[in-house]
Amino acid sequence: MRLLRFQPYPALVPFIESIWCFESDCGIPLEDMRLIVPNGQPKLVIPYDNGLVSTMNEKHTLAKDLSVTLIGMADIPAIINAQSESKIGTIGVEFNAKGAYRFFHLPFHEITNEVYQADDVLGKEVTELQRRVASAGTLQQRVGIVQDYLLKKLTQSKQDAIMDYCIDELTKSNGLIAIEELARKTGYTRRYLSMKFNEKAGVSPKTLASIYRFHHFYKLWAQNSTQHFFEKEFYDYYYDQAHFIKDFKRFTNMPPAKFAKVENELGRIFYKD
Numbered sequence: 001m002r003l004l005r006f007q008p009y010p011a012l013v014p015f016i017e018s019i020w021c022f023e024s025d026c027g028i029p030l031e032d033m034r035l036i037v038p039n040g041q042p043k044l045v046i047p048y049d050n051g052l053v054s055t056m057n058e059k060h061t062l063a064k065d066l067s068v069t070l071i072g073m074a075d076i077p078a079i080i081n082a083q084s085e086s087k088i089g090t091i092g093v094e095f096n097a098k099g100a101y102r103f104f105h106l107p108f109h110e111i112t113n114e115v116y117q118a119d120d121v122l123g124k125e126v127t128e129l130q131r132r133v134a135s136a137g138t139l140q141q142r143v144g145i146v147q148d149y150l151l152k153k154l155t156q157s158k159q160d161a162i163m164d165y166c167i168d169e170l171t172k173s174n175g176l177i178a179i180e181e182l183a184r185k186t187g188y189t190r191r192y193l194s195m196k197f198n199e200k201a202g203v204s205p206k207t208l209a210s211i212y213r214f215h216h217f218y219k220l221w222a223q224n225s226t227q228h229f230f231e232k233e234f235y236d237y238y239y240d241q242a243h244f245i246k247d248f249k250r251f252t253n254m255p256p257a258k259f260a261k262v263e264n265e266l267g268r269i270f271y272k273d
Helices: 116-124 125-133 139-154 160-170 181-187 190-200 205-223 231-236 241-252 267-268
Strands: 002-006 016-024 043-049 053-057 059-063 069-071 078-082 089-095 115-117
Touching: 002 139, 043 139, 053 069, 059 115, 069 116, 115 116, 115 241, 116 125, 125 139, 160 181, 160 190, 160 205, 181 190, 181 205, 190 205, 205 241
Parallel strands: none
Antiparallel strands: 002 016, 016 089, 043 069, 043 089, 053 059, 053 078, 069 115
């Protein structure tokens, strides 16, 4: 398995966390858990060799070969597998939490923890995008076509300054800033901020903060897995062990001790340089 990264266009950089291509010559190893945890980033996924099957809340969804798939903000884990045991190639665009609403004008709470064929949600524009991606001759051309599409979408959107400010504060603090502090700094109530977040991100500020805290820890684990990592690191971002275990089970569906014993190279590969 290997991951290739592509540099977003300069105008897209503030809104896109990463553009990558995941490839494997022979599918995903059967012994791998194939677990993807929430990271606060809605996604656009385009398989070009083999389809991908995702399982969230025991619901199976197929991302078809050469189709565009839209994945909403998630606060639950997903299991990923290939449609068939053969070569895999998939382009992925991961938007930061203040990025997705600038490209896709829809109520994001309606796609939270969901995977959709993008043309079902966004209509004919995606059908044309799929046609152009399918006709491209190289991976670089396909990535360029996707970026051209997103650049055009960006010029048609408007910034929500309050939303962006709150997400920047959550990001800078790795989810440690209190929601009451966001309300105080912006002059808006928690209820109003929650309504805005659910509409434009898909989850509440409190949930996004929890995802950011966990994801910071998970990234450290993925880059440096050691035998006693779970015992010594969680105190930096959690009040106590009980809170840590609660979030860990929420975002992985298992306790830390069990997770430490399984193979999850697919989940780890996205955090390697």
